[in-house]
Amino acid sequence: MSAPAEYLREEELDHNLIYEVASFPGGHKIFSCQQCGSCSGSCDMAQDMDYTPRKMIEMIRAGMRKEVLGANAQWLCTTCYYCTVRCPRGIEPTEVLYAVKSIGIRDRGVDPNNDSPKFYETFCDTVHKFGRQHEPTLMAIYAFKGNPLRLMGFAPLGIGMLAKGKLGLAPSRVKNVDEVRKLIDRYRNKV
Ligand code: SF4
Numbered sequence: 780m781s782a783p784a785e786y787l788r789e790e791e792l793d794h795n796l797i798y799e800v801a802s803f804p805g806g807h808k809i810f811s812c813q814q815c816g817s818c819s820g821s822c823d824m825a826q827d828m829d830y831t832p833r834k835m836i837e838m839i840r841a842g843m844r845k846e847v848l849g850a851n852a853q854w855l856c857t858t859c860y861y862c863t864v865r866c867p868r869g870i871e872p873t874e875v876l877y878a879v880k881s882i883g884i885r886d887r888g889v890d891p892n893n894d895s896p897k898f899y900e901t902f903c904d905t906v907h908k909f910g911r912q913h914e915p916t917l918m919a920i921y922a923f924k925g926n927p928l929r930l931m932g933f934a935p936l937g938i939g940m941l942a943k944g945k946l947g948l949a950p951s952r953v954k955n956v957d958e959v960r961k962l963i964d965r966y967r968n969k970v
């Protein structure tokens with residue numbers, strides 16, 4: 780008899796996932812989660828996430844790799860750290876979600892319709908190039924990587940910021956840009 784659709788078979792689970800997450804900074808305490816739900820109750824974004832932080836942690840522990848990497852929770856997290864501050868077990872759900880993002884990008888396990896990884900990668904590429912962020916470059920590259928038409932949507936905001944002197948058209952590099960590049964390269968090579 781086949782299992783109901785909502786259940787996964789043992790062979791569909793990846794029990795290494797939790798060890799991968801635990802190897803990232805701040806991920807090692809995931810084993811002691813007591814599933815109290817304080818993290819989800821503290822999270823302003825939980826209502827828009829397909830799985831709440833508490834549920835993401837349980838799914839990681841269960842080995843639901845495809846579902847975890849394909850979720851939107853890690854991309855909607857605003858890294859406010861409220862969940863981390865309130866966790867009674869000292870777990871850092873924010874860092875757990877960071878780890879899930881990194882693993883998803885590395886393994887190309889992210890939902891292809893999700894543009895957030897492109898945004899994050901473009902953000903890092905721009906900082907790598909200039910040592911700081913340059914929003915017009917960021918938005919132009921990001922738009923052309925996905926849907927160029929979306930530049931139109933950003934235009935009024937960009938024009939308003941330019942008019943108020945909040946944006947510079949020409950990018951400028953920080954003095955020691957190589958130091959910034961080393962930091963980014965070190966993390967990228969680690970992941
Ligand atoms: S608050 Fe901490 S212990 Fe409670 S469910 Fe979230 S991560 Fe687990």
Ligand code: SF4
Nearest residue numbers: 822856857859860862
């Ligand atoms: S850090 Fe992320 S998961 Fe935690 S409460 Fe804030 S938005 Fe929610």
